[in-house]
Amino acid sequence: MRKPARRWVVKIGSSLLTNDGRGLDLPALADWSTQIAHLRAAGLDVVLVSSGAVAAGMSRLGWSVRPRELQQLQAAAAIGQMSLVQAYQDQFARHGLLAAQVLLTHDDLISRRRYLNARSTLRALLELGAVPIVNENDTVAADEIRLGDNDTLGALVANLIEAERLAILTDQQGLYDSDPRQHPEAQLIPSAQASDPRLADFAATGKGVLGRGGMATKVAAAKRAARSGAETVIVSGRQPQVLERLAAGEAIGTLLRPDDEPLAARKQWIASQLSLHGYVVVDEGAAHVLQQAGRSLLPIGVTDVQGRFVRGEVVSVRDPTGREIARGLCNYDADETRRIMRKPSDAIEETLGYVDEPELIHRDNLVLM
Ligand SMILES: Nc1ncnc2c1ncn2[C@@H]1O[C@H](COP(=O)(O)OP(=O)(O)O)[C@@H](O)[C@H]1O
Numbered sequence: 625m626r627k628p629a630r631r632w633v634v635k636i637g638s639s640l641l642t643n644d645g646r647g648l649d650l651p652a653l654a655d656w657s658t659q660i661a662h663l664r665a666a667g668l669d670v671v672l673v674s675s676g677a678v679a680a681g682m683s684r685l686g687w688s689v690r691p692r693e694l695q696q697l698q699a700a701a702a703i704g705q706m707s708l709v710q711a712y713q714d715q716f717a718r719h720g721l722l723a724a725q726v727l728l729t730h731d732d733l734i735s736r737r738r739y740l741n742a743r744s745t746l747r748a749l750l751e752l753g754a755v756p757i758v759n760e761n762d763t764v765a766a767d768e769i770r771l772g773d774n775d776t777l778g779a780l781v782a783n784l785i786e787a788e789r790l791a792i793l794t795d796q797q798g799l800y801d802s803d804p805r806q807h808p809e810a811q812l813i814p815s816a817q818a819s820d821p822r823l824a825d826f827a828a829t830g831k832g833v834l835g836r837g838g839m840a841t842k843v844a845a846a847k848r849a850a851r852s853g854a855e856t857v858i859v860s861g862r863q864p865q866v867l868e869r870l871a872a873g874e875a876i877g878t879l880l881r882p883d884d885e886p887l888a889a890r891k892q893w894i895a896s897q898l899s900l901h902g903y904v905v906v907d908e909g910a911a912h913v914l915q916q917a918g919r920s921l922l923p924i925g926v927t928d929v930q931g932r933f934v935r936g937e938v939v940s941v942r943d944p945t946g947r948e949i950a951r952g953l954c955n956y957d958a959d960e961t962r963r964i965m966r967k968p969s970d971a972i973e974e975t976l977g978y979v980d981e982p983e984l985i986h987r988d989n990l991v992l993m
């Protein structure tokens with residue numbers, strides 16, 4: 625029996641919530657809300673990441689086919705999000721709980737200031753005893769920066785609140801060794817390391833009518849959640865008392881475990897950046913000391929700088945073959961970095977006229993990928 629985790633992110637996908645597209649499944653939604661209320665009563669903090677806005681909007685609009693145009697999807701989401709949170713609010717109120725709507729975009733999670741704001745708001749809501757209900761802010765998220773699937777959002781929220789567990793409720797019993805919709809003989813994987821490269825192959829194909837990501841985004845989410853020390857359970861939301869049984873330590877679904885101890889909060893944030901404004905290329909010697917000796921990155925080891933970034937932004941670090949080996953907060957902006965690259969740190973002052981830090985990226989602000 626595993627010990628129950630204290631802070632959970634519970635993610636409910638579109639396929640499940642809408643019973644594969646037949647509008648919101650209100651009895652099921654009521655049941656999950658009851659289960660979450662029981663978890664709260666048992667002392668667990670729960671943040672709910674719920675999909676279903678587009679699907680609920682489609683059903684309100686009488687649309688049976690998911691539109692392709694972004695504006696149509698956004699309009700459906702705006703209509704559907706109302707029904708979605710209203711349904712949750714009604715259900716949580718039956719248990720004396722307040723529900724809180726939290727709509728996040730990708731930008732909110734890459735800007736340090738907004739990231740910290742989102743984190744403190746979520747923490748405040750949990751302290752107030754409310755149940756935060758998170759979804760992507762579909763109205764404003766433009767195509768190229770959309771998270772698109774809520775598995776990624778669930779993992780980012782797990783990083784944000786340093787959750788111990790990400791429970792992904794879906795329409796299958798868990799992760800199988802191939803898509804059970806196409807391969808009835810597929811075998812359920814009871815547990816694995818989130819970093820196991822075979823998982824991506826198992827999840828390679830197939831998704832539901834409405835779901836965005838299929839299993840591939842769930843496996844990627846487990847990997848991302850593991851970076852902040854969270855374990856992920858992929859499990860059928862249709863199992864009776866699924867959340868309570870998980871909380872009691874029952875081994876159901878697929879458990880994907882992190883390899884390591886949790887990284888510090890800053891390192892989690894650095895590792896979870898989805899879009900970066902630039903990268904630096906380092907020579908072999910620098911790549912070696914970063915990876916093997918846990919050292920800071922000095923300007924002398926940098927051979928190329930690409931993109932535009934400001935001081936304090938997260939940049940990617942690539943080895944001479946172009947492979948990303950690390951990410952970190954850069955102490956100099958892109959132009960300054962170009963001017964001091966290949967130079968020893970004691971030449972920074974004569975080159976720039978000032979010196980802020982001898983390191984380009986300090987090891988405390990650097991995370992290996
Ligand atoms: N290896 C696999 N194991 C289980 N399900 C898989 C696998 N590969 C693909 N799938 C598909 O992923 C679907 C769930 O993903 P998706 O439709 O995006 O759901 P959700 O809306 O819950 O995120 C399943 O219905 C299944 O057909």
Ligand SMILES: N[C@@H](CCC(=O)OP(=O)(O)O)C(=O)O
Pocket residue numbers: 636637638639674675676677678679701759760762772773774775834835836837838
């Ligand atoms: N923000 C979207 C969710 C996107 C989506 O479909 O996610 P998922 O079903 O979890 O893969 C919505 O509420 O409709």
